[in-house]
Structures are given as C-alpha cells and as structure tokens.
Amino acid sequence: MSSRIAESSDRPARTARLSWERVRARRLRRHGLAAPLADAGPAGAAAAMCGAHAQVLSAAEMSIGLRTAGTTRVDVREALWTEHSLIKTFGPRGTVHLLPARDLPMWTGALSALPAGANPMPPDVRMTPEQTDRVVAAIAEALAGAELTADELTEAIAERAGAWAADPVVPAFQGMWPRWRQAVATAANRGALCFGPNRGRKVTYTAPARLLPGFRPAGGPEALAELVRRYLYAYGPATPQHFAQWLSAPRRWAAELFASLEGELQPVDADGVTGWVTAGDAEAGPGSEADPDAGARGVRLLPYFDAYAVGCHPRETVFPGRAAERALAGGQAGCFPVLLVDGVVAGVWHQRRSGRRIDITVEPLGELTSARMRELEAQAERIAEILQGVPRLTIGPVTVGPHA
Structure with missing residues (x-):
C-alpha cells in the first residue's frame, strides 16, 4: 500500500508517533479493559x-x-x-460471534x-456459485417465519432446492453433514440466517428479520469502509495485512480497500513500525501521546478467543518472547485463555x-508482585461473578492443551 494513503490531494499526511505502551493503552481503554x-x-x-x-458461549x-x-x-x-x-451469527473469519443488532446491517453488508x-x-462435495445461491434462497424462505433445527432446515432446503443439497457428504465431527452446510456462513453473511x-441441546436457526423488523444488509462499499473505521478505532494502528488476517480475507484485496479510503486514514509510527488509524485519531483522546494518563495498567484474565x-x-508486541511459545498455537491467538498484564500476555489460565x-x-510466566496478586484475585472474583459461581484461585501449571 502506498505510503501516501492518508494524504489529501493538496498536502502530505503527517506521520504521528506513538510508543507501543501508548498503543496498548488506547486499545485497552477502547476495549473496556482498562476500566x-x-x-x-x-x-x-x-x-x-x-x-x-x-463458538463457546461462556x-x-x-x-x-x-x-x-x-x-x-x-x-x-x-x-x-x-x-x-x-x-448470534457468523462473523469475522467465518466463526460464530455475538454482534450488536444495531450493527448487523453493516456486518452483513461488509461480510x-x-x-x-x-x-x-x-x-x-463443493457447491457451485449457482447452487450456493439456490441454497441461500431456500434458507431465507424456510426461516422467514420459523426457528428450525439443522435437521428441520435440511428437510426444508431439500424441498426447495433439491435432494442434492441434503446429501451427507461434508465431513464433520466423525460423521457427515448435508451438502448445504458448507453454505451456512454465506447465508448468515447475506442476512438470511x-x-x-x-x-x-439442539441448535436452531432463524432469520435476522424475525428478530429485527426492517432489517436489511447495508451496501457493500459503504459497509466495508465503516468496518475499516471500526476496526482501526479498536485495534489501530494496524496495516491492511492485519485487517486481512482478522477477517480471513486476501491481503491484496485489503490493501486495495485501504487505498480506496485515501484521505480518511493517517500513518502512525509505533516505535519504528508503521500502521494506520483514521485521520486525526492519533492526536487526541484516550491513549494518545497528548493524554497525560495514557499508560494503562492492570491484570486481566481473558477467555478463549478474546477479541x-x-x-x-503485531503479534510480538502482545505475545512477546516466551508468551508466544506458551500462549499461541501454531501462531494462532485465542487457543489459550491468557493472563494479561499491562496489555501484554504474561501467562495462561484455565x-x-x-x-x-x-x-x-x-x-504466570514470571513472578507476580503482591499488588499484582491482589489484582489477579479480583479478576478471579469478577470471572466468577460473570459466570455466577464461587471462585477458587490456584497459581500453578496449566496442563490442558489448546481449546481444552
């Protein structure tokens, strides 16, 4: 992507500078993890x-x-x-997410x-684009006035699209799912499911319009531009490659998308690494260099696949040194719940x-001070409060593997 992405037509963009400590502080604040x-x-x-x-509701x-x-x-x-x-629907990376209802038009339009x-x-096993369209249309019709289990939806799709859609050909959990299941995320992204x-114990599916009267996906270009803005507000400074990884989208496409927003984005130098924020977002506000209280501190226990x-x-700024070895699985984040200290992964938990x-x-990957231990105890209490239980905290090795 051109270094001039954030330039206006008549003046160059000014590169702001933030330390990684300040970057982590603004992210923590905007995520609600500082307070x-x-x-x-x-x-x-x-x-x-x-x-x-x-994927795991808890x-x-x-x-x-x-x-x-x-x-x-x-x-x-x-x-x-x-x-x-x-x-509850399919969001970034085709994975199950909880999304705000008010933002669902943007999400479906963008995805x-x-x-x-x-x-x-x-x-x-694959479905052609035409078959996918037929399945999505069948899903939309079947769910327009109902909540259906997967088996019930299979019958409804077969009636509308043809028996081929119900063929048990998709490998899944030591069994076979019907062919249409490979289009379930597509149906959700198009606003049909x-x-x-x-x-x-059975999952059901329904139509978003049943829950949100008047719901319609937003237009693609406008929705994608808004999603970039939301992503950069929460995770910036970031590059098109980071955005592509977050969405599981092609890198070149993401670079072209960022380039199409020329004039709206501003480069930021974070200790020698260049990323992007929305224009003007680096100059003021929580977590910026202008904020005298920008250094967020604290201990947090983040669950599996926390955002x-x-x-x-970059990963190494969040999972430095031993944290990458202990808390990443094949370079993938989220497979272990993590102990976060001042915005940096400092251990795992279960x-x-x-x-x-x-x-x-x-x-923990290192010794915790008595003050940090008190914060950790408070976090254990908060986790138990959220889950409505009684906590018992132990410091020791976590012996379970990823996704356990």
Whole structure:
C-alpha cells in the first residue's frame, strides 16, 4: 500500500508517533479493559471489540462481562434471546460471534462483499456459485417465519432446492453433514440466517428479520469502509495485512480497500513500525501521546478467543518472547485463555466448573508482585461473578492443551 494513503490531494499526511505502551493503552481503554465501558451494556461491549467470539458461549459472556460493570451471563443471554440487542451469527473469519443488532446491517453488508475464498472441500462435495445461491434462497424462505433445527432446515432446503443439497457428504465431527452446510456462513453473511435459542441441546436457526423488523444488509462499499473505521478505532494502528488476517480475507484485496479510503486514514509510527488509524485519531483522546494518563495498567484474565488477544497486532508486541511459545498455537491467538498484564500476555489460565465452584488455575510466566496478586484475585472474583459461581484461585501449571 502506498505510503501516501492518508494524504489529501493538496498536502502530505503527517506521520504521528506513538510508543507501543501508548498503543496498548488506547486499545485497552477502547476495549473496556482498562476500566469498564461507561453506560455500555452487552451490545455496547460487543461493538467496542468488533464482535465477541462465541463458538463457546461462556467465553463470549466473559469477554463482554469483563468490559462492563456488573454484567453477568444472565444479562448477556437476556440481551441475546429476549431483547435481541445482540445477535448470534457468523462473523469475522467465518466463526460464530455475538454482534450488536444495531450493527448487523453493516456486518452483513461488509461480510457479503468479501471476495470468495478457495473452497477446501473435495471437488465432488463443493457447491457451485449457482447452487450456493439456490441454497441461500431456500434458507431465507424456510426461516422467514420459523426457528428450525439443522435437521428441520435440511428437510426444508431439500424441498426447495433439491435432494442434492441434503446429501451427507461434508465431513464433520466423525460423521457427515448435508451438502448445504458448507453454505451456512454465506447465508448468515447475506442476512438470511442467524442463530435462534437452543431447543434443548439442539441448535436452531432463524432469520435476522424475525428478530429485527426492517432489517436489511447495508451496501457493500459503504459497509466495508465503516468496518475499516471500526476496526482501526479498536485495534489501530494496524496495516491492511492485519485487517486481512482478522477477517480471513486476501491481503491484496485489503490493501486495495485501504487505498480506496485515501484521505480518511493517517500513518502512525509505533516505535519504528508503521500502521494506520483514521485521520486525526492519533492526536487526541484516550491513549494518545497528548493524554497525560495514557499508560494503562492492570491484570486481566481473558477467555478463549478474546477479541483483544486475537485482533491486536503485531503479534510480538502482545505475545512477546516466551508468551508466544506458551500462549499461541501454531501462531494462532485465542487457543489459550491468557493472563494479561499491562496489555501484554504474561501467562495462561484455565477454569473448571463443578456445581457453583469455579476452579481457576493461573500459570504466570514470571513472578507476580503482591499488588499484582491482589489484582489477579479480583479478576478471579469478577470471572466468577460473570459466570455466577464461587471462585477458587490456584497459581500453578496449566496442563490442558489448546481449546481444552
């Protein structure tokens, strides 16, 4: 990407300078990890981090609860299933997220405008673009007035698109899913599908428009531009390559997208590494060099795939030295819950529940001072409050592997 991306037509962009300490401080504040977000409920917290990863719902509940004052898992579930201020759907990287309902038009408009990636399925399993369109249309029609389990939706899609869509050909969890399942994220990105409340142990799907009357995806170009702005506010300074990794999108496409926003972005030098923020965002406000109280401090326990750990780059500034060896899995962030000290990963942790008892084991990578230990104890109490249990904190090795 050209170094002149943030220039106006008649004057060069000024490169701002921030230390990584200040960068981490602004990210922590904007994520609600330095202090709870003021007047923000669950939807506000999800918006601040550009979506809460929710493949494991309890992890999303912790991510949101840690960023708000007094929020528990009950509050998150009420926002999701009663108020519908949160929507459970497929978000960045094709993974399950909780997204703010008010932002769903932007998200669906942006995600549906991403270039199609390579289909990893064998040739005899893949659906053609035309078949994908037929399946998405069938999903939209079937869910327009219903909440359906996967099996019920399979029957409905087969009736509308053809029996081929129900062929059990997609390998999944030591079994086979019907062919249409490879299009489920596409359907969600196009605004045809989201998750409904579980029916017992079974997942259900429904149409976003059932939960949000008048819902329509926003236009692609406008939605993508807004998503860049939101991402840079939460994770900047960042490069197009970081944005591409966060979305699981092509790097060249991301570079072209950033270039199309010429005049809106500004370069920032962070201790010799150049990234981008929205124009003017480096000069003032929380976490900037102009802020006399910019050095955020504190201990946090972040759950699996917390947005801060996954979205902040460069990796080595968040997972320095031994932290990369201990808390990344094949270079991937989020596979371990992490101990965060002053915005930097400083250990891993694990929690196990038995009734109301929540055993929290923390493995620091270095010695914690007595002041840090008090903060850690407070974090364990907060985690237990969010999950509505009673904590028991242990300092020692975490023996479970990633995703355990």
